[in-house]
Amino acid sequence: MKLLAYFRSLAARFLHRSQLDAEMQEELRSHIQHRADDLERSGLTRAEAERRARIEFGGEARFTEETREALGGSFIETLVQDLRFSLRLLRKSPGFAAVAVVTLALAIGANAVVFSVMNALILRPLDVPQSESLWVLESAKDKDASQSYPDFIDLRDRNRSFDGLAAFNVSLAGLDAGEGRSPAWALEVSGNYFDALGIQPFQGRLFHPSDEHGPNSAPYIVLSYAYWHSHFQEDRGVVGRTVRVNKHPFTIVGVAPPAFHGTVLFFYPDLYVPMVNQEQIDGANLLDARGNRWVFEVEGHLKPGVTREQAIADLNSIGSYLEKTYPKDDGNMTFTLARPGLHGDYLRGPMEGFLAGLMLLAGLILLAACANLGSLFAARAADRSREVALRLALGSSRLRILRQLFTEALLISLVGGAVGLWGSAALLRGLSAWQPLPKYPIHVPVNPDANVYGLALLLAMASGFLFGAVPVRQILRTDPYGIVKSGATATTGRRISVRDLLLVAQIAICAVLVTASLVAVRGLARSLHSNFGFEQRNALLLDTNLSMAGYTSDTAPVVQKHLIEALEAIPGVESVGLADAVPFAESWASSLVFTDKTADLRPSNAAADAFMYRISPEFFRAAGTALLSGRALTWHDDTNASRVAVINCEFARKIFGSVTSALGGYYKLPDGIRIQVVGIVEDGKYWSLTENQQPAMFFSILQSPSSSTWLVVRSSRDPQQLAAAIRSAVRDLDRGLPINIQTRYEVLDGKLFAARMATVSLGVLGAMGAMLSVTGIFGLAAYSVSRRLRELGIRMALGAQRKELLQAALGRPFRLLAFGSAAGLLLGILASRVLASIVYQATPRDPLVLAGAVFAMALLGLVATWIPAQRALSVNPLILLREE
Amino acid sequence: MTGQAQLLPGTLDLLILRAVSLGPLHGYGILLRIGQISGNKLLIEQGALYPGLFRLVRQGLLKTSWGTSENNRRAKFYELTAAGRKRLREETDSWNRLAAAIGAALGAQPEEV
Numbered sequence: 001m002k003l004l005a006y007f008r009s010l011a012a013r014f015l016h017r018s019q020l021d022a023e024m025q026e027e028l029r030s031h032i033q034h035r036a037d038d039l040e041r042s043g044l045t046r047a048e049a050e051r052r053a054r055i056e057f058g059g060e061a062r063f064t065e066e067t068r069e070a071l072g073g074s075f076i077e078t079l080v081q082d083l084r085f086s087l088r089l090l091r092k093s094p095g096f097a098a099v100a101v102v103t104l105a106l107a108i109g110a111n112a113v114v115f116s117v118m119n120a121l122i123l124r125p126l127d128v129p130q131s132e133s134l135w136v137l138e139s140a141k142d143k144d145a146s147q148s149y150p151d152f153i154d155l156r157d158r159n160r161s162f163d164g165l166a167a168f169n170v171s172l173a174g175l176d177a178g179e180g181r182s183p184a185w186a187l188e189v190s191g192n193y194f195d196a197l198g199i200q201p202f203q204g205r206l207f208h209p210s211d212e213h214g215p216n217s218a219p220y221i222v223l224s225y226a227y228w229h230s231h232f233q234e235d236r237g238v239v240g241r242t243v244r245v246n247k248h249p250f251t252i253v254g255v256a257p258p259a260f261h262g263t264v265l266f267f268y269p270d271l272y273v274p275m276v277n278q279e280q281i282d283g284a285n286l287l288d289a290r291g292n293r294w295v296f297e298v299e300g301h302l303k304p305g306v307t308r309e310q311a312i313a314d315l316n317s318i319g320s321y322l323e324k325t326y327p328k329d330d331g332n333m334t335f336t337l338a339r340p341g342l343h344g345d346y347l348r349g350p351m352e353g354f355l356a357g358l359m360l361l362a363g364l365i366l367l368a369a370c371a372n373l374g375s376l377f378a379a380r381a382a383d384r385s386r387e388v389a390l391r392l393a394l395g396s397s398r399l400r401i402l403r404q405l406f407t408e409a410l411l412i413s414l415v416g417g418a419v420g421l422w423g424s425a426a427l428l429r430g431l432s433a434w435q436p437l438p439k440y441p442i443h444v445p446v447n448p449d450a451n452v453y454g455l456a457l458l459l460a461m462a463s464g465f466l467f468g469a470v471p472v473r474q475i476l477r478t479d480p481y482g483i484v485k486s487g488a489t490a491t492t493g494r495r496i497s498v499r500d501l502l503l504v505a506q507i508a509i510c511a512v513l514v515t516a517s518l519v520a521v522r523g524l525a526r527s528l529h530s531n532f533g534f535e536q537r538n539a540l541l542l543d544t545n546l547s548m549a550g551y552t553s554d555t556a557p558v559v560q561k562h563l564i565e566a567l568e569a570i571p572g573v574e575s576v577g578l579a580d581a582v583p584f585a586e587s588w589a590s591s592l593v594f595t596d597k598t599a600d601l602r603p604s605n606a607a608a609d610a611f612m613y614r615i616s617p618e619f620f621r622a623a624g625t626a627l628l629s630g631r632a633l634t635w636h637d638d639t640n641a642s643r644v645a646v647i648n649c650e651f652a653r654k655i656f657g658s659v660t661s662a663l664g665g666y667y668k669l670p671d672g673i674r675i676q677v678v679g680i681v682e683d684g685k686y687w688s689l690t691e692n693q694q695p696a697m698f699f700s701i702l703q704s705p706s707s708s709t710w711l712v713v714r715s716s717r718d719p720q721q722l723a724a725a726i727r728s729a730v731r732d733l734d735r736g737l738p739i740n741i742q743t744r745y746e747v748l749d750g751k752l753f754a755a756r757m758a759t760v761s762l763g764v765l766g767a768m769g770a771m772l773s774v775t776g777i778f779g780l781a782a783y784s785v786s787r788r789l790r791e792l793g794i795r796m797a798l799g800a801q802r803k804e805l806l807q808a809a810l811g812r813p814f815r816l817l818a819f820g821s822a823a824g825l826l827l828g829i830l831a832s833r834v835l836a837s838i839v840y841q842a843t844p845r846d847p848l849v850l851a852g853a854v855f856a857m858a859l860l861g862l863v864a865t866w867i868p869a870q871r872a873l874s875v876n877p878l879i880l881l882r883e884e
Numbered sequence: 885m886t887g888q889a890q891l892l893p894g895t896l897d898l899l900i901l902r903a904v905s906l907g908p909l910h911g912y913g914i915l916l917r918i919g920q921i922s923g924n925k926l927l928i929e930q931g932a933l934y935p936g937l938f939r940l941v942r943q944g945l946l947k948t949s950w951g952t953s954e955n956n957r958r959a960k961f962y963e964l965t966a967a968g969r970k971r972l973r974e975e976t977d978s979w980n981r982l983a984a985a986i987g988a989a990l991g992a993q994p995e996e997v
Contacts, residue, residue, distance in 0.1 A: 034912035058931035
């Protein structure tokens, strides 16, 4: 009640301050008039009466001051006073203010950016209705979320835990809306997809289970809002129109709502097509292939009241039924449920680890910034000790002085936080619009939201209090009489102060960051020049899917042969190799393999899971993969010949025990087909740079055809010219075939995305850490020089040499720098082990890295102490001694 | 000005409440009323009255309204609220108890101990 009244009056005062002041003035006037009336009655003239009344009343200022205090809100009053005073002080030292604000802006900005990314990718729930009950199925064993279509159907129909299980797959389709074919990213979805997710149409209708009547029965598409906006100019008449998808007629039935873009956080599909029409989209029908796990994800909402554990148990009982019923195709069907958005735990795990690491680093940066500002503040407080002493002597309370100091600290931290947030918001907007991999509709929507603003505010306040607290002890210990009497020349002495420790900690943090970023950069540079089992230079990659032009697996080989011949005819082309997929490209296939002696071909008996490529005879030559023994594939390895394969060394070791015993040997595929090994090639990297050595096998594209087509074109011609020549050659062959051309290096680039991001973020944080260290050391050095100017002057007057002078002035900062760097370097080397999982070949035991880190720290020290050193050297003892 | 007593801390509020309990008054009127009911025995600085008044208003013990005074001047009138009336009763009781106790203590004779 009282509190409420207090706040009400506080609010009223704030809102009607001028009104209240006017009222107070009027009441005062009224009082004096009444008193004057009385005095006039006792015989005074009016003027004299009013004068007397005013004198009797006493100080008007005191009246208003005390009345205001009685009104409450003296807190605000004091705050405004303190703010005004702080502003005045800061205006007097703009250098200090600017350094402090920029330091904090950088540190808080870095935190805001990292947190925004974490917030967008990990913390923020997916933007679909009731996302908290939405779960993605994944294998408990290897965290793989993909399923086969028949298994999906069984899971969908047999489970009792979900309000509908839906499936989707990512595919590239050629869409022709009357203006020529262009590639569009499609989500192949199960009929119940939109219903299970609870999505309502923006225009027209969405798919329903009733649309599905077997393969190719639902030639409908739903457009994403963004694609409708960019390709159909939001034409409402588009619903009902027939367009061609891979030359097959499809009817547009509706448009999805603007906020919906599927359930993979950063993937923005152009359109949605029913999964039952897979054959028309992908060129192959895998709807009955129980062993082929091509469905990207299966997901659904849990029924109300069903727990995650119950649902997992339910799924596992279906899994064991499937294992028993289909032993050849389904092995190890145990499930777990993962949060949606990042392809189960496959991406979420590493992403969480990486972002948590970054957040930690950003936190350290902020801590370093606080340490920095803390020592700056302490130095300032020391400089102001005379003023503080005077105020104390005049009766100000220590609390009041501390309050003003904290107000100043908070003012700086809030301004710094605002600037930092503003900068990070700009950066994040850029990041959101950025499409990291040009071929893919991938965006990372990291726009800041209320959480981010809240965190930034919190961090700003916390850091304000943190660095504001550093000089507290100093103020509390101030002895006003001593200082006023003798002046503020008392030196801090030689023992280690909190300020020194802060600086050492900060330098150590900076050294950690510098070392880590150097390790990452070196690792990245090295990984670009290591052996991948193919030659990166002088190779162009062309990829297309012939199904987009209406070819199927059966008709594709003819076109592929024509393609190879057309490209080989281009002048300057040395060789052309064709494959259904190439290492490091986004699509890949793998198959379980069995030793020849295995009779029971159930998955648990498999000898290995090997990468599988279907290639043309020239592929190894074009790709630059060395054939170690045996022969390459030839055009005679077709459907009439016996099935053969070329394998890599790892495959030979795993299945045959050694490389020498593999040649000529046989092994089996899950369908029982025996394959003879005719050649062995060098090992390579197939999926990621950091992978362990994987087995791989290469089949003849003639023996197992595919419409997915990659061509490696080896030529030393200029890539741009060559690409143009390739385009015209392909156009001559099939006008409407959409193709994508990139250099081998660019493909690798995409693969290195994570490593590059890690390196860039570490580099940025490292640079920030370095900057903070420079300001920190600079602050200390400048302060120590300015405090000892007089001493330096005397030393100089007594004939000290430059070297001795510098030693006296800067010895301490340099010792701190050396100590901090050594500690940081050591920590950095330890921390770099973590890095090795992200950046290939990141190792701190690299003389170049160590030398680089030491050099960088020395350079930082030099930069930071240059100006103070100049100042120390330019001391003019005469002027100095005269001034004091 | 002889014979005037300094106010004990905290008693000004009680006097204001008492003065206003006899009818709505403006600030100067309250001063006069206190002088009148105390027989001009209490010294109150004119400027010190207003912080007390504002404090009581803030506590919800007094309410204010602008009106015209007996001198035909515009003035702010103070009036007791229900809470103010209750507070006056309580404070008066407690003051009487205190005064009686202190009076008894100071007036005690040696033979009574």
